[in-house]
Amino acid sequence: MKTESLVPTSVVGSLMNESQALLQLQEADIAILRVKKRLDSLPIKAALIKERTKRNEIEVKASQIEVLRAQGEEQAEKFQDEDAELADKIAQCQKSIDDTKDFRVITSVTRDMEGHIKRREKIEFDMGLLADRLGKIEDLAAQAAKKTKQCNDRDAELIAEYRKAGIAGQAEIDAALGRREEAAALISREHLDSYDRIRKVKGGIGATKLEGNCCSVCRIEYHDSQLSQLQTGPDISTCPICHRLIVVRGA
Secondary structure: OOOOOOOOHHHOOOOOOHHHHHHHHHHHHHHHHHHHHHHHOOHHHHHHHHHHHHHHHHHHHHHHHHHHHHHHHHHHHHHHHHHHHHHHHHHHHHHHHHHOOOHHHHHHHHHHHHHHHHHHHHHHHHHHHHHHHHHHHHHHHHHHHHHHHHHHHHHHHHHHHHHHHHHHHHHHHHHHHHHHHHHHOOOOHHHHHHHHHHHHHOOOOOEEEEEOOEEOOOOOEOOHHHHHHHHOOOOEEEOOOOOOEEEOOOO
16 A cells, blocks of 8 residues: 655655655665565465475475385395305305215205205395385386476476566665665764664664654654653654654654
8 A cells, every 4th residue: 555755745856854864764664675575475475485395395205215215226236146146156056966976965065055046036036026116116206206397397487476576576676775875875874873773673664753743653642841852852853652763843
């Protein structure tokens, strides 16, 4: 909603005094705050945050899948190494059998060879199960990659929309910063420091003006003595109620 300017239209294009400059400074800062608040409340931003949260969750799951795949591949490699060793042992056993006619040696070696063969059969069975498991892990990894791409594509779309809205908002901010810089050059260092300090603890409002017998921000009517003290004091004073800088005259 458009609000009435703190600085009279007649001031535009003319040399401002300090009172007018202080109010223009405040008006510029309010304009900047409103634009930033508007940008922060854009539905696009909420959608972007939601999409990135979703993507982060997918990336966590993808990392877990990669760990499972690495573990499976490591186990498969161990099975292959052990199978190769067993194949060598079986070949050695067979050679020992072929090279001897001692029945006791043949019996002992045959027993060892049968153990190696059974172990190879178990490894073959386990490798089949592992291959099925790795296949499912690959499917999950592909699904995670697909979902991640979808999130990245949506993220890029939302960023483009947000930047488009941000360009218009930034133009408003830049214009307000120009007015702020113009006003700040006309304000004393004492008042400028006080204003900046006050607005940080007063919700961005560091300056106000006297309207009738009250402050234009806190709207609490002054006692006669408070009003008299303001009216007989400097053009820029301090509100005795909210303690903001208050323009008494000169605006």
